[in-house]
Amino acid sequence: MGSSGDRFSAANGGAVVVDKGVDFANYFCTYAFLYHQKEMLSDRVRMDAYYNSIFSNKHHFVGKTVLDVGTGSGILAIWSAQAGAKKVYAVEATKMAEHARELVKANNVQDVVEVIEGSMEDVTLPEKVDIIISEWMGYFLLRESMFDSVICARERWLKPNGIMYPSHARMWMAPIRTGLTNQKKCDYDGAMEDWHYFVDDTKNYYGVDMSVLTKPFDQEQRKYYLQTSLWNNLHPDQVIGTPAVIKEIDCLTATVNDLLQVRATFSSSITAEDTRLCGFAGWFDVHFRGRKENLAQEEIELTTAPSVDNGTHWGQQVFLLHPSVRVNKGDDMIVNFSMSRSKENHRLMDVELGCEIRQSSGRLLQPIKCNFYIE
Numbered sequence: 578m579g580s581s582g583d584r585f586s587a588a589n590g591g592a593v594v595v596d597k598g599v600d601f602a603n604y605f606c607t608y609a610f611l612y613h614q615k616e617m618l619s620d621r622v623r624m625d626a627y628y629n630s631i632f633s634n635k636h637h638f639v640g641k642t643v644l645d646v647g648t649g650s651g652i653l654a655i656w657s658a659q660a661g662a663k664k665v666y667a668v669e670a671t672k673m674a675e676h677a678r679e680l681v682k683a684n685n686v687q688d689v690v691e692v693i694e695g696s697m698e699d700v701t702l703p704e705k706v707d708i709i710i711s712e713w714m715g716y717f718l719l720r721e722s723m724f725d726s727v728i729c730a731r732e733r734w735l736k737p738n739g740i741m742y743p744s745h746a747r748m749w750m751a752p753i754r755t756g757l758t759n760q761k762k763c764d765y766d767g768a769m770e771d772w773h774y775f776v777d778d779t780k781n782y783y784g785v786d787m788s789v790l791t792k793p794f795d796q797e798q799r800k801y802y803l804q805t806s807l808w809n810n811l812h813p814d815q816v817i818g819t820p821a822v823i824k825e826i827d828c829l830t831a832t833v834n835d836l837l838q839v840r841a842t843f844s845s846s847i848t849a850e851d852t853r854l855c856g857f858a859g860w861f862d863v864h865f866r867g868r869k870e871n872l873a874q875e876e877i878e879l880t881t882a883p884s885v886d887n888g889t890h891w892g893q894q895v896f897l898l899h900p901s902v903r904v905n906k907g908d909d910m911i912v913n914f915s916m917s918r919s920k921e922n923h924r925l926m927d928v929e930l931g932c933e934i935r936q937s938s939g940r941l942l943q944p945i946k947c948n949f950y951i952e
């Protein structure tokens with residue numbers, strides 16, 4: 578990797594300027610640890626989807642060249658070789674590349690898989706490839722912004738008739754009920770109560786009045802407890818209204834510009850009897866369909882929707898409403914959703930959410946407007 582002074586632009590030719598050293602410290606560092614790779618390797622839903630997408634579609638791999646963007650432990654590269662690929666380039670930015678190289682050798686595919694340590698954006702391959710495979714999805718699909726690197730790889734290294742694994746992605750949202758609303762409000766109230774004791778004590782014991790800092794402390798705590806989206810594996814019963822697709826991505830054609838902002842207006846009808854709207858949950862799915870001229874024999878779906886038995890390490894992102902709102906079956910809502918990259922860190926997201934609820938009686942409730950942070 579380059580030094581901390583090194584800079585690179587996003588694949589669309591400069592929308593975001595990123596300091597590589599800072600990015601490495603903030604983002605890549607965790608991927609260098611086996612415990613983190615193990616978390617992903619232990620996610621059965623994720624593993625089964627990629628495994629089945631490769632081994633149920635061997636015709637895509639036999640005798641072909643493959644590029645694995647962000648190979649991590651090397652698992653997808655090894656499977657590609659086992660499925661019959663002629664050559665696999667396995668690119669990994671972190672020192673995990675050394676473990677991947679060991680794993681490749683231990684599984685006897687070293688003649689096919691070449692592990693390359695470096696940023697996808699910087700690496701030069703000796704040829705173009707038939708397939709790009711990558712597990713690039715972050716929380717709520719786009720957190721981490723790793724798909725930028727896949728797009729960069731696609732533009733430089735995919736043959737004109739090449740295939741993307743996965744080929745398509747979608748983001749979903751739905752209204753939910755959850756006990757987290759009360760819990761987070763209590764945590765916030767507790768933090769503020771504690772602050773007020775602290776201000777009194779500091780004045781009494783040390784003669785300095787801290788109350789001028791109450792407002793910024795309050796803002797800080799609100800952001801932390803009430804406005805930061807939460808990771809949660811929801812039970813499907815917690816979804817109280819119809820889910821909606823808010824973004825569709827064709828991995829073969831999407832540009833970085835298409836991903837910088839997700840804007841959607843969607844409607845949802847409450848399907849649960851007499852309940853509370855506590856917030857919204859966001860999740861994603863990806864599909865492995867091949868491409869129009871060279872379809873998958875078996876199309877595989879990887880979904881991170883609320884599930885009883887098939888939860889994933891991605892879970893869902895929960896955006897809480899404070900206070901929650903009483904709703905009933907048949908109430909309709911229009912939701913305006915906007916998500917863009919945080920100015921301070923392009924791998925994190927800022928969200929604006931507006932919601933208008935029309936009760937089944939026709940009565941319109943007070944509109945809701947909130948800001949959230951996906952940290």
Ligand SMILES: C[S@@+](CC[C@H](N)C(=O)[O-])C[C@H]1O[C@@H](n2cnc3c(N)ncnc32)[C@H](O)[C@@H]1O
Pocket residue numbers: 605608609617618646647648649650651652653668669670671673695696697698711712713714723726
């Ligand atoms: C979500 S992990 C997936 C690892 C592995 N492919 C798997 O499926 O288990 C993403 C990996 O991509 C690497 N990565 C992210 N962006 C990269 C880039 N621009 N160049 C090279 N590696 C990258 C990360 O370091 C991390 O190991």
